[in-house]
Amino acid sequence: MNFLTLKDFDKGFLEETLDLAVKLKANYPNYAQSLKNKTLAMIFMKTSTRTRTSFEAGMTKLGGHAIFLESKATNFTLGSLADEASCVSRYADIIMARVFAQEQVEVIAKSSDVPVINGLSDSFHPCQTLADLLTIQEKKGDLDGKKLAYVGDGNNVCNSLIVGCSKLGMDVSVATPKGFEPAEKSSNLQLTSDPAEAVAEADVVYTDTWVSMGQEKETEEKMKIFPTFQVNKELMAKAKLGALFMHCLPAHRGLEVSDQVIDSEASVVFDQAENRMHAQNALILKLLEVE
Numbered sequence: 001m002n003f004l005t006l007k008d009f010d011k012g013f014l015e016e017t018l019d020l021a022v023k024l025k026a027n028y029p030n031y032a033q034s035l036k037n038k039t040l041a042m043i044f045m046k047t048s049t050r051t052r053t054s055f056e057a058g059m060t061k062l063g064g065h066a067i068f069l070e071s072k073a074t075n076f077t078l079g080s081l082a083d084e085a086s087c088v089s090r091y092a093d094i095i096m097a098r099v100f101a102q103e104q105v106e107v108i109a110k111s112s113d114v115p116v117i118n119g120l121s122d123s124f125h126p127c128q129t130l131a132d133l134l135t136i137q138e139k140k141g142d143l144d145g146k147k148l149a150y151v152g153d154g155n156n157v158c159n160s161l162i163v164g165c166s167k168l169g170m171d172v173s174v175a176t177p178k179g180f181e182p183a184e185k186s187s188n189l190q191l192t193s194d195p196a197e198a199v200a201e202a203d204v205v206y207t208d209t210w211v212s213m214g215q216e217k218e219t220e221e222k223m224k225i226f227p228t229f230q231v232n233k234e235l236m237a238k239a240k241l242g243a244l245f246m247h248c249l250p251a252h253r254g255l256e257v258s259d260q261v262i263d264s265e266a267s268v269v270f271d272q273a274e275n276r277m278h279a280q281n282a283l284i285l286k287l288l289e290v291e
């Protein structure tokens with residue numbers, strides 16, 4: 001079984017994964033041998049801090065091993081992606097890949113005999129959403145009926161949040177400038193170009209970079225369009241009292257979020273980052289059918 005987008009998974013699987021993540025987080029010694037002699041191969045076509053570190057440290061915690069394969073230091077661009085991925089799958093028990101087009105992670109999955117996890121593509125970031133759901137559950141209890149407002153660029157992180165939150169019964173409200181709406185749609189989704197409208201009654205206010213990796217050419221245009229979509233103190237004040245502030249990181253302080261908000265009591269960004277490891281470890285155990 002591959003984990004390429006949350007669309008392929010039902011509510012039950014996501015809830016089981018979150019439950020297992022809670023158990024792991026509370027008691028790693030119980031799982032210290034769970035992935036003994038197992039190897040995760042990590043293919044990176046883009047840079048990373050959290051994804052690499054959380055997967056690699058996570059494998060160590062479960063008694064396994066991770067190999068970092070940076071695309072420029074390997075032969076992924078000399079040989080065909082399918083051939084190179086086939087070879088990696090002969091050595092590894094599971095693969096995680098961070099790619100540009102979603103089709104690239106699909107090619108890797110087709111060529112692989114072992115499960116493949118999407119560690120971010122231009123379209124989706126499902127591991128991030130899994131960690132975010134774990135974080136919201138920790139802070140707010142039940143996910144059902146809660147409202148997440150996403151303000152900014154309708155990107156990969158936004159798409160995965162729409163899918164994951166909707167599957168777990170949350171309402172999602174997304175405010176983007178016109179022309180930057182997310183590709184994903186859902187019956188629980190409200191779209192607007194007014195950040196204040198999106199955050200009204202929100203339990204969680206979420207933002208991400210205005211310029212994702214691979215889109216650097218759009219920077220100049222976006223810097224003119226996006227400033228009114230900054231999450232600042234004034235916008236947070238329009239959300240529900242006690243609303244969380246979330247960001248997948250890396251954050252561009254002073255652009256999509258003010259220092260005051262990301263450093264405030266409402267901000268749970270480092271819990272999100274930590275939860276990447278626990279959520280992904282649970283996911284790996286489930287994909288490998290260890291738990």
Ligand code: CP
Nearest residue numbers: 048049050051248249
């Ligand atoms: N949030 C996230 O995926 O961070 P990195 O790009 O640093 O891995």
Ligand code: NVA
Nearest residue numbers: 155157212213248249
């Ligand atoms: N949307 C961002 C997320 C980084 C974790 C990007 O794709 O660059």
